[in-house]
Amino acid sequence: MSSPCSPQYAPAGDVGAALMMIDSRLKAIHDGKTEIDPEHEALIHQFTESLGPKGARDVLDGACTLIYMFMVWLRQAHEEHDKDVIEYVVPSLVATMRMMPKSVRPEAVPTMAGLVIAAGTGLSPNLWRKQYGDWTEEEMTPLEVTAFLLAEHINRITDDPDFATRMITEALSRADEA
Known part of the structure; x- marks a missing residue:
């Protein structure tokens, strides 16, 4: 029996825009920028403001699609070693988010873990989250952090700082060809 939260019922959203935002964060961290660049932050804010409500919703759905795709890859990678992705990914993700109280408020951590x-x-x-109500403004940064941390986890596993971005880009290219 199919769940109403099955990915087949979910909008993919603007995966490209969501990936661009995550990739820019990954590159900033790898360039040694530990402080948030106010100019970069202003550009991201300007970009999201220019999208309007529907465009912003599409980016939000795109971020959820990224999280789903990252977890599919992680699940397959862990299953190859007879390991449970939940057991090996979620605790470190939660621990990292708990060390980021300025970006991820404590009350957002359980939602992101559930996601x-x-x-x-x-x-x-996104369909799982929707059953608990609309997204809140306070969940937007934790959502971005979650996608970022999963991408960074994949990059560390593969020892390739661009693997997660490249994996999604290639999947999008294949989808465009189909």
Whole structure:
């Protein structure tokens, strides 16, 4: 029986825009920038403001699609070694988010953990979240942090700082060809 939270029922959103935002954060960290660049932050804010409500919703859905795709890859990678993705990914993700109280308020951590667990068990993160109400403004940064941390986790596993971005870009290219 299919769940109403199955990915087949979820909008993919603007995965490209969401990936661009995550990739810019990854590159900033790898360039040694630990402080948030106010100019970069202003550009991101200007970009998201220019999208309007529908465009912003599409980027939000795109971020959820990224989280789902990252968790699918992580699940497959862990299963190859007879390991459970939830057991090996979620605790470190939660621990890292708890060390980021300025970006991820403590009350957002359980939601983001649930989102990742939903994706790790084959459910759509955005449809899973939707059953608890609309997204809040306070959840936007934690959502971005979650996608970022999963991408960074994949990059560390593969020892390739661009692997997660390249994986999604290639998947998008294949989807465009189909």
